[in-house]
Amino acid sequence: MTEAAPKEIVVVLDCDDRKTLAEFWSRALGYRITRTAPPYTALTDPAGRHPELLLQEVPEPKRGKNRMHIDLRVPAMEPELSRLTALGARVLRGPFDDAGCPTTVLADPEGNEFCLIVFGGA
Structure with a gap:
């Protein structure tokens, strides 16, 4: 059985404060803040070559080392x-x-x- 490959990879990063991290990551990556609708803020590569970074506001704090x-x-x-x-x-x-x-x-x-x-x- 052949499974369909994903058409697009989106990297999702859980966070406490979407606005602060959107400012940091948009400037760090040279991405644009393209849409915001709680609990998400999307950052995209203006050239369209790299995956979208989706910031997801969550209630729980970060604990330990990131697995990815x-x-x-x-x-x-x-x-x-x-x-x-x-x-x-x-x-x-x-x-x-x-x-x-x-x-x-x-x-x-x-x-x-x-x-x-x-x-x-x-």
């Missing part, structure tokens, strides 16, 4: 690390070498982990 996270691949650690920390991210670990790729683990303003990775194919 966002990786941002960049050509150089600086100035991107400085730009993201100026937007409100905080460094959790690094920079360190991860299988030949310089990596820094950060957290967004609500503590959701994401990685900044210098990757040859960025």
